[in-house]
Amino acid sequence: MVLVFAESPRGHLKKAAFEAVTYGKKVADLLGTSCTALTLGTVDQAAELGRYGASKVLNVADASFDQFDSQRFAAAIADVAKNNGAKVVIVSHTSTGKSIAGRLAVRLDAGLVSGVSGLPEVSGGQLTVKKTVFSGKAIAEYRITSPVSVLSLMGNAIKPDASGQSVAAENISTNAGSGRIRVKDVRTQEGRVPLPEAEIVVSAGRGMKDPSNWGIVEDLAETLGATTACSRPVADSDWRPHHEHVGQTGIAIRPNLYIAIGISGAIQHLAGVNNSKVIVVINKDPEAPFFKAADYGVVGDLFEVVPRLNEAFKKFKASN
Amino acid sequence: MKFLVCISQTPDTTAKISFSADGKEFNAAGVQFIMNPYDEWYALVRACELREALGGSVVALNVGPASNETTIRKALAIGADEAVRINAEPKSAAFVAKQIAEYARNEQFDAIFFGKETIDYNGSEVGAMVAEILDLPYISYASKLDLNGNAATFERDIEGGVEVLEADLPFVVSASKGMAEQRIPNMRGIMTARTKPLKVVEPVPFEEQVETVKFSLPPAKAGVKLVDPENMDELVRLLHEDAKVI
Numbered sequence: 001m002v003l004v005f006a007e008s009p010r011g012h013l014k015k016a017a018f019e020a021v022t023y024g025k026k027v028a029d030l031l032g033t034s035c036t037a038l039t040l041g042t043v044d045q046a047a048e049l050g051r052y053g054a055s056k057v058l059n060v061a062d063a064s065f066d067q068f069d070s071q072r073f074a075a076a077i078a079d080v081a082k083n084n085g086a087k088v089v090i091v092s093h094t095s096t097g098k099s100i101a102g103r104l105a106v107r108l109d110a111g112l113v114s115g116v117s118g119l120p121e122v123s124g125g126q127l128t129v130k131k132t133v134f135s136g137k138a139i140a141e142y143r144i145t146s147p148v149s150v151l152s153l154m155g156n157a158i159k160p161d162a163s164g165q166s167v168a169a170e171n172i173s174t175n176a177g178s179g180r181i182r183v184k185d186v187r188t189q190e191g192r193v194p195l196p197e198a199e200i201v202v203s204a205g206r207g208m209k210d211p212s213n214w215g216i217v218e219d220l221a222e223t224l225g226a227t228t229a230c231s232r233p234v235a236d237s238d239w240r241p242h243h244e245h246v247g248q249t250g251i252a253i254r255p256n257l258y259i260a261i262g263i264s265g266a267i268q269h270l271a272g273v274n275n276s277k278v279i280v281v282i283n284k285d286p287e288a289p290f291f292k293a294a295d296y297g298v299v300g301d302l303f304e305v306v307p308r309l310n311e312a313f314k315k316f317k318a319s320n
Numbered sequence: 321m322k323f324l325v326c327i328s329q330t331p332d333t334t335a336k337i338s339f340s341a342d343g344k345e346f347n348a349a350g351v352q353f354i355m356n357p358y359d360e361w362y363a364l365v366r367a368c369e370l371r372e373a374l375g376g377s378v379v380a381l382n383v384g385p386a387s388n389e390t391t392i393r394k395a396l397a398i399g400a401d402e403a404v405r406i407n408a409e410p411k412s413a414a415f416v417a418k419q420i421a422e423y424a425r426n427e428q429f430d431a432i433f434f435g436k437e438t439i440d441y442n443g444s445e446v447g448a449m450v451a452e453i454l455d456l457p458y459i460s461y462a463s464k465l466d467l468n469g470n471a472a473t474f475e476r477d478i479e480g481g482v483e484v485l486e487a488d489l490p491f492v493v494s495a496s497k498g499m500a501e502q503r504i505p506n507m508r509g510i511m512t513a514r515t516k517p518l519k520v521v522e523p524v525p526f527e528e529q530v531e532t533v534k535f536s537l538p539p540a541k542a543g544v545k546l547v548d549p550e551n552m553d554e555l556v557r558l559l560h561e562d563a564k565v566i
């Protein structure tokens with residue numbers, strides 16, 4: 001059996017959870033087995049996970065899991081994995097998943113590959129999986145040789161597939177011990193898709209000259225339903241909030257579309273964005289290194305090009 | 321207070337990455353190595369700041385061969401009081417975690433620090449593994465850490481926000497941007513680093529459960545397609561019809 005931990009922060013299943021279950025179902029098919037989804041704490045519509053491929057949905061409806069503690073989460077997931085004889089345990093490669101994957105590997109005496117980006121190859125019941133390493137500059141292929149495997153799945157690596165049937169969630173209890181972490185507060189930006197989950201990202205750099213110029217970037221993001229990001233110097237000089245900083249020292253993202261505006265494309269910036277499916281670069285300097293990593297490039301003044309691009313997208317949306 | 325900071329050595333951020341012909345090994349020839357930035361800038365510096373405020377000691381630990389000692393001396397120059405090198409090639413996250421945990425088990429550290437991930441294998445695995453082996457709380461991606469008596473308060477980065485939390489000592493923490501500011505070692509630090517203790521410990525046995533099949537370089541991009549800046553309708557068309565991302 002393949003067990004997938006489906007994250008439901010503040011009671012809502014995440015997009016990453018749908019991706020993980022879709023992936024888990026495909027791994028289960030490769031192994032000739034079934035996929036079970038597990039949720040912890042209060043969760044709306046856990047039955048939905050059936051539509052993404054889980055043939056069984058388990059929920060530990062214990063409100064103490066509404067606060068994240070990697071120790072208790074890992075204990076609960078490992079407990080369910082053991083009781084159900086899971087051969088593969090899958091979590092999302094998110095702040096939550098990354099904090100429990102290593103713990104699960106220790107608890108289950110399992111080999112771990114974190115941040116996998118594609119489906120495994122299966123031979124003799126063993127999984128061989130790929131992930132990007134060296135901050136996107138290379139790909140590594142690993143074979144897990146232990147009887148149980150733990151994988152964490154990179155965001156946007158697979159498209160959620162909701163073609164199945166919903167499955168009534170079954171309530172179970174687990175033995176997860178008592179926690180030693182007390183969550184005091186959770187502060188999130190409402191309204192926007194968080195950067196790691198965003199499918200379209202509009203990002204801007206020092207070429208913007210001044211924080212008061214960001215209106216054109218926000219307008220473009222608004223039209224596209226995109227999330228905004230920025231380069232490091234922009235965050236460092238407080239032109240934009242720190243959570244927008246992408247790159248080696250910021251966060252690494254892999255949206256379907258990354259639009260880089262007035263960003264030179266330094267190697268440390270690319271390290272966080274070079275796994276985007278499609279990259280568009282807008283820069284007035286034809287020699288900007290970013291053009292080497294781009295799929296589409298526009299050599300021109302961003303203050304003219306960005307509003308023009310926004311109008312073109314609006315026109316496209318109106319006619320589609 | 322006794323703090324352990326686990327430091328990793330990684331290729332420099334701008335290093336050109338290549339592999340042996342069979343794809344089995346990283347090609348280190350001509351590559352400049354550095355201390356993993358998250359370990360150095362945030363974890364190590366914050367541990368030193370807390371030691372300066374509260375007293376105690378900071379131990380820097382690296383799992384690696386003797387050639388890593390330049391990096392270890394840098395940690396001492398930045399402010400660690402002593403260092404430990406576990407004499408082995410850091411073959412995998414699980415191997416490194418096992419070595420660190422076995423060393424830390426009997427040392428009564430009040431906190432064990434990691435960087436949020438290494439910039440080479442990008443695993444973010446070791447901290448969680450050490451915490452599990454030692455049965456300790458683990459606070460990952462902490463951008464803020466303060467100690468008050470026997471408790472610690474943290475802010476940790478989560479998708480689209482921050483979580484504020486509290487835990488009792490001892491704990492394991494992984495540091496992200498914001499926890500501290502990078503420190504450049506000064507002359508005095510560099511001088512005293514030469515005479516600070518650096519202990520070498522032999523590794524404990526470990527059985528790998530993950531094998532590297534091979535490394536490869538990503539397929540080269542087809543090359544940029546330039547679009548006339550006057551004609552953004554054309555860019556939209558390409559993104560819709562060719563790239564199919566809108």
Ligand SMILES: Cc1cc2nc3c(=O)[nH]c(=O)nc-3n(C[C@H](O)[C@H](O)[C@H](O)COP(=O)(O)OP(=O)(O)OC[C@H]3O[C@@H](n4cnc5c(N)ncnc54)[C@H](O)[C@@H]3O)c2cc1C
Pocket residue numbers: 204205206207208230231232233234245246247248249250261262263264265266267268269272282283284285288300301302303333357
């Ligand atoms: C260890 C380390 C880690 C780092 N980590 C990161 C990281 O995580 N993320 C990150 O982003 N950087 C990081 N950096 C910094 C990185 O090296 C670059 O300095 C930074 O990315 C540059 O930001 P930028 O492209 O916004 O600015 P610049 O390099 O100044 O580029 C601005 C660009 O805007 C263009 N431009 C100017 N005006 C216009 C206009 N009117 N129209 C169109 N284009 C225009 C210019 O041609 C130029 O290419 C790191 C550096 C180091 C040493």
